Amino acid sequence: MDKARKKSLKQKARNRQRAELEASLPLSAQTLKSLFSELDADGAPPCDHTLTRTREFLHRHGHDVAAVEPWLNQHGGFCDCEVLANVYDEVGDLLGWHLDRGT
Numbered sequence: 001m002d003k004a005r006k007k008s009l010k011q012k013a014r015n016r017q018r019a020e021l022e023a024s025l026p027l028s029a030q031t032l033k034s035l036f037s038e039l040d041a042d043g044a045p046p047c048d049h050t051l052t053r054t055r056e057f058l059h060r061h062g063h064d065v066a067a068v069e070p071w072l073n074q075h076g077g078f079c080d081c082e083v084l085a086n087v088y089d090e091v092g093d094l095l096g097w098h099l100d101r102g103t
């Protein structure tokens with residue numbers, strides 16, 4: 001298989017993966033982004049190994065925690081720092097987001 005073909009197949013797989021991920025998002029991209037920004041904020045309390053701050057955020061923004069949590073778990077987010085480390089890594093990379101820092 002030549003390089004160009006290999007590259008185009010890879011790109012196709014990536015696009016499909018991205019579309020599936022986007023379709024599976026339980027929250028809008030913008031909401032997820034503000035969740036990540038909040039978890040990553042300067043002076044945020046250290047993770048207590050639960051999803052306390054994530055749940056609090058979801059409540060505050062009127063989202064159904066029970067619907068969002070399994071999705072976070074599925075992407076490796078079992079506590080606040082894992083949401084930031086694993087979920088952000090996965091969806092942030094695919095969707096090409098950047099955290100708003102200092103805004």
Ligand SMILES: [Zn+2]
Pocket residue numbers: 047048049050079080081082
């Ligand atoms: Zn943690």
